[in-house]
Amino acid sequence: MNMLKEKILSEGEVYPNDVLKIDAFLNHQIDTKLSDEIGKEFYELFKDKKPNKILTIESSGIAIAVATSKYFDFIPVLFAKKNDSSNMSKDTYSSSVHSYTKNQDYNIHVSKEYLNENDRVLIIDDFLANGEAMNSLIDICKKANAQIVGCGAVVCKTYQNGENRIKELGYDVKVLARIKSLNDDGSIEIE
């Protein structure tokens, strides 16, 4: 994914508290050509796993999950919601996520109607840092007795424990860009 790495190096911004802001092409404005390439890459990495559903989390996971779905012949995308919605079914699988960026916990929800033991789930998310969000998506799949066939993240901070944490749970984790360090001078080092 040279296209992704070049984007991160040219348009990513280092913010205080170890935040990598990629609002220019993924988290606010979306470079949909890049998302499409990301989807193609996830397809190449996970095509042998034959997922029948993609699970992600709102909002930034949606664009890449939809792009990935296209390559898997349009398998459904399911996105976990961060807030209770007044018109969301009350019958949900929920899990708690700690956000280190915001220093607070929040719950994510998936309606029981859309996830069950017949599902072979590919989990896709934008960032893998401490693995909090990914771990909660796994937790929701376990509660639904759905099979997890793989976990894909666009950007991974390799100096945090998320990747190992998910691998140690026994899952096949693939990341597309590996951030080695975010530096005080604003520079970004990619492996």
Place this chain on the structure above:
Amino acid sequence: MNMLKEKILSEGEVYPNDVLKIDAFLNHQIDTKLSDEIGKEFYELFKDKKPNKILTIESSGIAIAVATSKYFDFIPVLFAKKNDSSNMSKDTYSSSVHSYTKNQDYNIHVSKEYLNENDRVLIIDDFLANGEAMNSLIDICKKANAQIVGCGAVVCKTYQNGENRIKELGYDVKVLARIKSLNDDGSIEIE
């Protein structure tokens, strides 16, 4: 958009307070084949307007905006955020939206970096009911001096005033499915 109408009639659910829940294929689980068809339809409706950017609102607008972008040769998608994010630029255009479903106001934000007077914006959203969200997206474009070339909504409740409200502002509004009534017996009437 017969595919969309059939989906609404077969999988849409009528909830109290005039809520049409389409979590089965758009607002929670996403039928990405349908999203792709929606994108193609928006392209057909707006291709002569030559937008260079698509503006939507998180979360449910993202999938359809990304699908639409593909047909416009991957023009960027920009999604307004509903909450202040700790790593979002503080330099934003903001506008207030009243949610009739939740009976509360919330602000949406777009970073000034990604919207300006050179933009020809196609606004895309999932629902057009009272026109609150669409009106706020228009407000943000005005603040950025961006040109609005069209407004597309997937589902419109024609018995509410949103469509007329936006048309009266002078914009080209296109909707793909027109809901005539949501009934107490759970039935849905489409024009």
